[in-house]
Amino acid sequence: MTSVRRPPSAAPSAATTRTQAPAAQPARTNQVTQVSRAEVLNRAELARIRSTQAPVAPTPGSWRGGANTEVGRAIQTMRSRLSDVNISIKGDTPQSLFDRAILDNKHVTNEQILEMSKVTLEQLATDPKDRAKVLEKVPNARELPVHKFTVAMLSAVTGIDRAKLSEACPDLGLTGAPGTPLLYAAKTERMQRSTALHDFTDYMRGAGVKGMNKAVWGVENRILSAIVSAAGGGRY
Structure with missing residues (x-):
């Protein structure tokens, strides 16, 4: 009996393969589209969050020099010494007033x-006779x-111990000056804050740091700068 041989199956042509391949593309396209949409949404959400965040305020005095400069290191030390002081007068702490x-x-x-x-206690200390008048x-x-x-x-x-400074200068924070009829504790917080700042600048002037009264009050003279201070003036 003559066997009938079946012709071998023809291999799929390259053309057929090429025409079948694109069938998987829609799924990949959808995946890419979904990823793109997710990225857009994520970016939009990130932009929204950033827009609602308050801007970070620069550290006071940072414009004067970096943390590795001499003045930058001095400022960091000064501000760190005020971090534990919780006294507030007219809405200001010693740190906020010093910063501003x-x-x-x-x-x-x-x-x-x-x-x-670099100012020392000896440069700031009130004369012992005047200390007695202040406390009287x-x-x-x-x-x-x-x-x-x-x-x-x-x-x-200055880095001077607070207790030693208080002992040597009991008149700090009092309105007026020892040895004059005008020496009292101000009643209003506005005057107290003004007096505190003027004492700071004027004591520095007295210690030899020239120009501190003028820098803050616009005039270097002790009495005239005190008048500007009492009137609520100043360049800060």
Whole structure:
């Protein structure tokens, strides 16, 4: 019997293969489209979150020099010494007033900041006779919040121990001056804050740091700058 051989099956032609391949493309296209949409949504959400976040405020005084510069290191040290002071007068702490009136004051130079950091207790100390007069007029002078406020600022800048500074300068924070009829503890917080800042600048002037009254009050003279301070003026 003659066997009938079946012709071998023809292999799929290259043309057929090429025409069949695109059948899988729609799935890949959908996947790419979904990924693209997800990326767009993620970016939109990220942009929305960023737009609602408050901008980060620069560190006060950072414009004066980087953390590795001499003035930058001095500023970091000064501000760190105020981090534990919680006294507040007229909405200001010693740190916020120091930041605004001194560190971010364009009229205060880097040289003045470095000079202030080297002031000693002996340069600031009130004459012993005047200390007695201060305590005679205001016996609780060292206990007043405005005194502690002022001491904190001067201590932070100079590195002088607060207790020693308070002992040597009981008149810090009092309105007026020892040896004059005008020496009292101000009643209003506005005047207390103004006095604290003026004592800071004027004591630095007295210690030899020239131009501090002028930088903050617009005039260097002790009495005239005190008048500007009392009137609510200033360049800060």
